[in-house]
Amino acid sequence: MVRPTSLLLGGLFGLMWVIPVLMTPTTLAQCTSLKTLETKLTDRRRNLKHNFPINYTIRVHYEELFKLSNISRLRVRVDDLEEGDLQDVWLLVNQEVLKRILRVLPVRHPSYKYTSDLEDLFRKIQQVFPPQSDEREPPERIEEIYNRVKEPNSKGWRFVTPKSLLDNCYRTMHCLFKNCFPSEDGEQDYCSSLHWRKGRKRQLQAT
Secondary structure, eight states: OOOHHHHHHHHHHHHHHHHHHHHHHHHHHHHHHHHHHHHHHTTHHIIIIITSOTTOOEEEEGGGOOOHHHHHHHHHHOTTOOHHHHHHHHHHHHHHHHHHHHHTSOTTSTTHHHHHHHHHHHHHHHHTSOOOOTTOOOOHHHHHHHHHHHOTTOSOEEEEOHHHHHHHHHHHHHHHTTTTSOOOTTSOOTTHHHHHHHHHHHHHHHO
16 A cells, blocks of 8 residues: 655656756747847947947936846845846836837947847747736836836936947846846856845844
8 A cells, every 4th residue: 555655756857857848948048048038139339339429318207227236126125026027127227228229229330239139038038938927916116117118208317328238238138037047157147246235234234
């Protein structure tokens, strides 16, 4: 006779095999799209710096300056924040950034096609993002960012070079999707300073 404990262990081992099979397609699709984006972003210096006048800037929302420091502050200050919340902000912000860059580029500009291709890539990335759960509302601060980015009459404008915006996109992507970009010896870990700050905060709270 098979003991209940043996049945339970057998069921658990079965789940350990099934769960990766269910999760892998989405994860692989995300990483494939993000790595394609990473390759495309390596040309950002030529396309978004050399093809523009010196010190040329565009107007963006304050929230569209989504940098590593913003990720750090949100992780420290926002309760019940999930990594998916930050990934959704990253996706929305960079889609809006690309729209703003395209608005100032004539169709015949040498960087128009490059920027348009990036916009198409972000659409593909959005398609493989896991859907948001209907059972959970994002934290209030995340909702505020969504609303402010979409607000046409916001007062919090900043003027930034197009290349700087895509530099932010590149660095925050490596931080928020570390599973797709495992760092090797000698490579920069864009999240390392953020993890140090978070650990430092826990130490201070414990004292």
